[in-house]
Amino acid sequence: MSTYSNLAIELIGTGEQDGTWGTTTNVNLGTALEEAIVGTVDQAVTASNLTLTLSNSNATQVARHLRLKLIGSSGGASNLILPSLSGGKNYYIFNASNTAVTVKTASTAGILVPAGKSMSLYQTGVTDGTDYEILEAVDYAASLAIASGVINAATIGATTPSTGAFTTLSATGAVSGAGVTARFATPGPIGNTAPSTGAFTTLAASGAVSGAGVTARFATPGPIGNTSASTGAFTTLAASGAVSGAGFNNFALLNDYSTLVNSTEKITISATNATGTINYDTGTQSVVYYTAAATGDWTINFRDSSGATLNSKMATGEVITVVHLVTLTGAEYRNTVVQVDGSTKTPEWQGGAAPTEGNINSIDSYTYTIIKTGDAAFTVLAALSQYA
Numbered sequence: 001m002s003t004y005s006n007l008a009i010e011l012i013g014t015g016e017q018d019g020t021w022g023t024t025t026n027v028n029l030g031t032a033l034e035e036a037i038v039g040t041v042d043q044a045v046t047a048s049n050l051t052l053t054l055s056n057s058n059a060t061q062v063a064r065h066l067r068l069k070l071i072g073s074s075g076g077a078s079n080l081i082l083p084s085l086s087g088g089k090n091y092y093i094f095n096a097s098n099t100a101v102t103v104k105t106a107s108t109a110g111i112l113v114p115a116g117k118s119m120s121l122y123q124t125g126v127t128d129g130t131d132y133e134i135l136e137a138v139d140y141a142a143s144l145a146i147a148s149g150v151i152n153a154a155t156i157g158a159t160t161p162s163t164g165a166f167t168t169l170s171a172t173g174a175v176s177g178a179g180v181t182a183r184f185a186t187p188g189p190i191g192n193t194a195p196s197t198g199a200f201t202t203l204a205a206s207g208a209v210s211g212a213g214v215t216a217r218f219a220t221p222g223p224i225g226n227t228s229a230s231t232g233a234f235t236t237l238a239a240s241g242a243v244s245g246a247g248f249n250n251f252a253l254l255n256d257y258s259t260l261v262n263s264t265e266k267i268t269i270s271a272t273n274a275t276g277t278i279n280y281d282t283g284t285q286s287v288v289y290y291t292a293a294a295t296g297d298w299t300i301n302f303r304d305s306s307g308a309t310l311n312s313k314m315a316t317g318e319v320i321t322v323v324h325l326v327t328l329t330g331a332e333y334r335n336t337v338v339q340v341d342g343s344t345k346t347p348e349w350q351g352g353a354a355p356t357e358g359n360i361n362s363i364d365s366y367t368y369t370i371i372k373t374g375d376a377a378f379t380v381l382a383a384l385s386q387y388a
Contacts, residue, residue, distance in 0.1 A: 006087030
């Protein structure tokens with residue numbers, strides 16, 4: 001009486017199938033063994049579970065094939081349930097379907113084969129680890145050369161940066177390792193070239209920062225230009241506090257007949273024709289030079305800037321002097337109106353009278369001294385000089 005092997009190959013009993021054993025043997029060799037060794041078969045996937053069985057017959061059977069090509073669509077993730085063979089069996093699973101398929105036996109969790117991927121799997125027997133478990137057939141290679149490919153969507157050997165998401169570190173997560181511990185932990189003194197060691201310290205909003213590096217180099221500074229390290233502690237400066245000391249007195253103050261040598265002023269040189277109303281922004285320049293010929297008489301309006309008045313920038317008892325250089329050619333145009341913050345002021349002209357005309361073929365230099373005598377109250381001294 002015939003029996004059957006682990007792969008459902010018919011084993012003829014002694015003395016049986018006289019005259020027909022050759023046919024049985026040919027089917028065993030040409031069908032059953034070839035399917036198990038080199039056979040490939042297409043198998044359509046189905047929704048939920050697709051169960052393959054292997055019965056005692058040497059006729060062709062899907063579950064006996066070495067390579068199963070899964071095709072079609074299951075409409076969602078599904079399971080391919082293989083027969084539990086006591087002797088185990090190798091499978092190549094090529095998932096050509098459009099959905100992920102979990103390859104398993106009825107009693108095990110199995111392995112997920114993504115859509116479009118191929119895996120080499122092994123179903124264990126009853127004496128090899130967990131009974132009927134599905135495992136990856138290969139999990140180690142002593143030497144492996146990869147000509148091309150990707151790992152987690154990043155091309156192997158690519159020279160351009162890969163994209164993806166950084167791992168989120170929780171607020172209480174610990175960052176460790178030689179590179180962090182030795183170089184990014186509590187720093188040593190400023191200028192120290194040796195690696196620092198230790199752990200990060202949480203600094204509260206009101207915490208004090210101290211240590212040699214802070215005390216010696218970031219505390220209360222010494223005089224400006226001092227090359228030695230400063231010592232001491234930071235001092236809180238109130239909103240109305242006075243800033244003083246040798247560094248400020250010696251370098252920052254201009255009073256008590258301080259001496260100035262070759263100080264420069266800011267000039268704006270513009271290829272502009274004098275005409276109409278000219279807004280003179282005293283906050284950004286002390287001399288304005290119009291290099292294009294004037295095309296008409298003009299009004300000059302002194303202000304700090306387009307967003308601030310001169311009145312808001314000057315205190316009563318303060319004075320500024322500014323110059324407006326205007327190019328004239330064949331017409332005797334002149335400054336006829338003077339304003340401060342849009343309000344007309346009658347200047348006190350040098351010589352006692354306002355000019356009645358400009359000077360042709362020259363550069364006319366208008367000098368204005370603006371004295372603040374009260375809130376929005378100004379006295380303007382003006383003078384015109386010809387340069388030709």
